[in-house]
Amino acid sequence: NGSLSHWLLEVRYRSETECMNTLQSKSLATEPPLDPLSTVDAVRQIQRRAHAVSTEFARLCQKLEQHQSNRLPALSRSLVAHINAFLREPPGPSALAAGPKSALCRQIEVVRQICHRLMEITITVENKSTYKEKSTKYFQNSEEVITIKHVLPDTEMQGEGGESIKVSSSPEHKSGTESRNKVKECEDRHTDDQKLAEDMDSTKEIAQVVTALGHAFTRLVDIMLSVEIKEVVACLDDDSSSQESVTSALRQITSLGVDGGHICRLIAKLGGVRALLGLNVEPRRRGLRVAALRALATVCCVADGIAQLERAGGIEVIVEILCDEASPEEEKSEASAVLAQITSPWVEGNHSIVSLHRHITPVVAALTGLVRSTDSAEIFLLGSAALANITFLEGGSCASAMIAAGTAAVLLRAAADTQGLSVFTKDQIATVIASLCISKAGAEEVAREGGVQALVGLLATRPPQHPARMPEVTAAERVQQKSAIAVSRLCSDAVLSSEVLSLGGGARLVRLCKDEAERNHSDAVLVACLAALRKIASSCDREQLKCIDAAELVEPRLLDSFLSFSSRQESYV
Template sequence: MLFKICRQDCYKGLYPSALRTLASVCCVEEGIYQLEKVDGILCLTDILTDEAQSEACRAEAAAVVAQITSPHLTFTQHLSSFIENMEELVTALLKLSQEASSAEVFLLASAALANITFLDTLSCEMLLQMDAIKILMTACLDKQRVNSSYARDQIVTILANMSILDQCASEIVLENGVRILIEMLFEKSSTGILADISACERVQQKSAVTLARLSRDPEFAQAAVKYNCIPRLIELCRCPDERHSSEAVLVACLAALRRLATTQPEGLEDSDFEQLVKPRLVDSFLLCSNMEESFV
């Protein structure tokens, strides 16, 4: 019934409300199964690619896509038609994020894109060809579109998943993305609200993961050192408050530091090398998390 509404022009005014309801329904397995059964992916694609639709309507369609592709769901195998429509979906969502008139619209579009990059690496290749890195780096500088840790979480998720591609490193260097990734290592909550702190942790962790992966490229590693990545990684390893006492952030920062040390060892003090790079990862982890007693 909800998709019947979204397929009839006479109900255009109801599209946003119907789509919002669909996003709620699709948080359970049966909802996604029914969506697939009635060719819901095709309908969502039609809405997102129709520039005659209002931005609000396309944003609600993006919210449904974000819901049904959530990496937290274990039953997305029902989305057999998703691959068939993926290029059109990725193109439309990237365009929506680029042209978003508000932070909310950008968040919905980028969240859908981020989730899609978990489903299939082909989406990452598509995004690379579509100049997604340039679009995302530009968005990071636009406070009207990207004004929260939640939005930066989506951006850095996309970059982390794209970082498996060799060409990604040079593109990020070209678009001044190295400095932006390092700035994300400084993500802090201004509210103290648990959800905000969690979002900050994710931003720090994923930016460190992306830095670690891309530092296999010598040009990228050199740029990271130039923008003082190593001192910040060391600070995050040694100061629990700086990483919100997150063990996930600590592991990611140690991994990034070790990767950079193989290509740019001159950026490390002897003590940092001896404690954070030279030992086994688990030993450095225990040292930094004050868990040496675990060995006793």
Template sequence: MGDLRYMTEVECMCILQSKPISVDEDIHSELIINPEHVVRDNLQTLLKRASIVSTELGKMFQKLEKSRWQRVHSTAVRANCHVRSLVNEYNTFARNSPAEIQKYEKSLLEKCMELTTITERCIHTEDEYFLKSMKEAVHEILTEVSESFSQMIDLALANEIQVLVRQIESSDNIYTIGTAISGLLTLTQDGVQLCSIIAKEGAVVALFKICRQDCFSCLYALALRTLASICCVEEGINQLEKVDGILCLADILTDESSTEAARAEAAAVVAQITSPHHTFTQHLSSFLENMEDIVTALIKLCQDASSGEVFLLASAALANITFFDSMACDILLQLNAVRILFEACRDRKRVDTPYSKDQVVTILANISVLEQASLEVLQEKGIDHLLLLLSEKPSSGSPAEVSACERVQQKAAVTLARLSRDTDVAHTAIQLNCIPRLIELCRSPAERNNSDSVLVACLAALRRLAAGCPDSIEDTDYQQLIKPRLVDSFLLCSNMEESFV
């Protein structure tokens, strides 16, 4: 009876949604106020329906594994109803669905019916041998249903996305294009799989076409924000490279007539495509050709940023670029980046969160590899600020902010360790009482939020300072934190209870 309740509810829903409220064409046409809104709503509906079906199929795999045939059958009935609802609903709003989708629909519906029929037979028998053989057959059919369903959904999504892309490419109305781009941006938030489909359907090409036309300059920021979301997948970056998108980004960043919002969103795209987390961006040869212009524009954007968000996007792009190619650090030093970044850190309007400080200290840590960086930091009284960064604490308990504070502390210690190769820096750091703070971070897990990466960085900084000025550290601290091997000092200070051999 419990199963029946779910089955009848779904069945009712299936029947009701298969029937239009009205057959009057005039009334129907009045409801469609804007085609782009309809496409976007259709896609959202399709995604919600697909999520429900996927959940049901996943449940069926679990129940089948445990040979709970009654549950398998009831779930099969529900899945069958949901699939039929989805197909009917899609065919209602997609009036001209491609023949390939219709082929998948037919196959999928047949497989779902077969699944329901077979599982019904299984609940009426207790023959173990028969059930065992049926278990393999049902698993095979269920796998086929899952694959067919995924392929059909991908095709249906691609078909609807094509409508939005064609709207961007063919229209000359700013409102219409803006609405279509907003629809794509909304869809990019639904995961990487959808971003891949959007990229494959030509969205990157269409968006850069908009960004190359002065008459659409008011849409640059929206188009670039959408591009940044799409370029989280390899296909998006490949498409960007094919249409020479990096040159377009450089043009927007260096064009003084571009709005700050457009330049900030262009910086966001640069940050995305140069992310160290990507394993497929090292082939961006055109980026190296335009790197000097891009870095110059980004450090200027950091200097002139009117808000913390703009500064964060520009500094994140610069931080990623310093990982992407070491030449960027030389360019930044020539552009007085150390001074600009420390000035920004003293400006609460620009650097107002641990996330911004994380980007700043990342850039400084990478620049500090260069010998001439030491003089720049000393001139800007940067050691004082590194000491402040070593004391960074979250204002809230959110995991993201706590993690950002840990990264700030770790990278501040790394920067200090690298700069302390210079004896002047080491003496300045000791005079400013950096050593007591580093020792506190090593000895107090709460101060570093139990972070092992902060501990290792602080131990390395202490050892570098002690190498130049051994008298600056008390004997107890020296014996425990400096004299042993790094791993032994680490084990002594960490709060791990495991036994290491």
């Protein structure tokens, strides 16, 4: 009807009134309270919102690096708008409980002040730009007027009698025009230089404020994350917490640890490692030990977490669980996962663990016993990974412990079934065997337990068929490389060299060198295989190598052989 049509026409101008009417007409029935956000949800929400702001920071910093000063005001406004939107989001219950005088509130105020300063600089830059545009237009119009006045004397005009009258300008007037043009060129150059200097000053000032804002915003996000994480850690520390609350807190710590190293560093900084260790030694929390160990392994993926673990006496706790015969297999497997994590060569800055060195013999014996007795492929992988990582961290000091524990026999027995093993398990076995072969006693132990045949079988590992996950492909390359290294170390003995050839190991090494696809185009595998073939050639008769077509791999210089078969050949022509 007409009333409805009239209302539809006016609604755009009366939106505020309509909003107020809608708010005043809301239902009187109370809505059921929403479930509070879990710590995991709150942390991920903060990270998601912070990522949007970080994107704006990246765009602005890119333009600063490219010296595109004309884009800076708009991008600065966009950044401030995103930060204001971030600050307008209601904080979680943990942040509200912190109070108005908390570090969080103080940091929010710091960020707002820097945003205000950035906007002041932005407005100043925009005003300067607007003034310059108006000034430029005014001077252009003035030049047009002057040009018209100067051109009129040279125009041809019509007299009263119809005759043509030409009025020419004087020579003095022409020379004056040329002088003014030269002066104008000098002024333009001076103006351009002045504008460039002003733009550089403005860009430098914006860059300084943006840098300060970036540091302040990063600290703000860390404080917000810390407030949420601290609640979970406090639940683990509180003796009065119920079993269900602690179980939920452990699940949340594990989920947060999976997100990345930065969160793990915050958890360690807030006492999470110490709290998890406390659960492992608390008798009445024995039922939560598996979950606590799993959370501990997740958090200790960074050097800060490992350092906290060692300072809190965590190595002794893990060793005690692992070596306790009364501990169930599940607890021992989680303890071995913690050891595998803290000894991982991929952890940046993790060079040595002094406490572990003191317990190396019982730890190796316990891990060897675990992989010997288990029927689980996953537990076998965890135990063998811990053994492999210990060889990286402790070097040759663990070889005697492995010989005493019979580690080589256990792993080589498992390696005999190459078809049933995952490529990741093969990687750990090859790593341990290659490390054992460094010492003479270790090499003899490996040879005595049938290591040559097992290594030839590991050399036969091929990269997975595409499409394959990249971790599997790189693991297959490591199996080939470490098996070839182990063969090279064993083949100082002529008898073992002949055994490698008789089992087909020499032919496999040759194929890995010549067929790039067999080694997934890995030059690291090529170098290891070339070294193994040359060690075999130095220990046995060269006639044996002719049968496997290895002459071009062992006779030239090593560098020449490598360049001939490398996957990364380059032409400088």
